[in-house]
Amino acid sequence: MPLVWDETLCVGHKGIDDDHEHLVALYNRFEEAVHRGESGAIIVETVCALAEYSMSHFTREEHAMIRSRYPRYDEHKVLHDGFLEQLTALANVVEQHNEDISEELLGFLKGWIVEHLMSADQDLSDYLCEGKVAVALA
Numbered sequence: 001m002p003l004v005w006d007e008t009l010c011v012g013h014k015g016i017d018d019d020h021e022h023l024v025a026l027y028n029r030f031e032e033a034v035h036r037g038e039s040g041a042i043i044v045e046t047v048c049a050l051a052e053y054s055m056s057h058f059t060r061e062e063h064a065m066i067r068s069r070y071p072r073y074d075e076h077k078v079l080h081d082g083f084l085e086q087l088t089a090l091a092n093v094v095e096q097h098n099e100d101i102s103e104e105l106l107g108f109l110k111g112w113i114v115e116h117l118m119s120a121d122q123d124l125s126d127y128l129c130e131g132k133v134a135v136a137l138a
C-alpha cells in the first residue's frame with residue numbers, strides 16, 4: 001500500500017509540507033518498483049533518489065532549526081541521521097547482494113516516515129509557525 005498524501009500528514013508549515021509531499025512521492029516510486037519486481041539497478045536508483053532527497057530535505061529542516069534556535073535540534077537530528085543510515089544500508093544490500101526488499105522492510109520505512117512527520121516534524125512546524133514571522137525552509 002502506497003503512502004497517501006493527505007491532511008493527516010500535513011504539519012501546517014508550507015515549506016515543510018511541500019518537501020514532504022515530494023518525499024512521499026519518492027517513497028511511493030521506490031515501493032512501486034519493488035512491487036513490480038524491477039531489477040536491482042532500478043531499485044537502487046529509486047532508493048538512492050529517496051535517500052538523496054531525504055538528505056536535502058533534512059538539511060533544510062536542520063538549517064531552519066538552527067536559525068530559529070529550535071530547542072529540540074539534537075534529538076531531531078539523531079532521527080534524521082538514523083533514517084539516512086538505514087537507507088544507505090538498504091541500497092548497499094540490494095546493490096552488492098542482490099537481495100529482495102521484504103514487505104516488512106517497506107512497512108518499517110513507511111512507519112518511520114509517518115511517525116516522523118506526525119510527531120517530530122509536527123513539533124518543529126508548530127515551533128517555526130509560532131513566531132510572528134514564520135521561519136521558512138531555505
Ligand SMILES: [Fe+2]
Pocket residue numbers: 016020057061117121
Ligand atoms: Fe521532514
Ligand SMILES: [Fe+2]
Pocket residue numbers: 058061076080116120121
Ligand atoms: Fe524532520
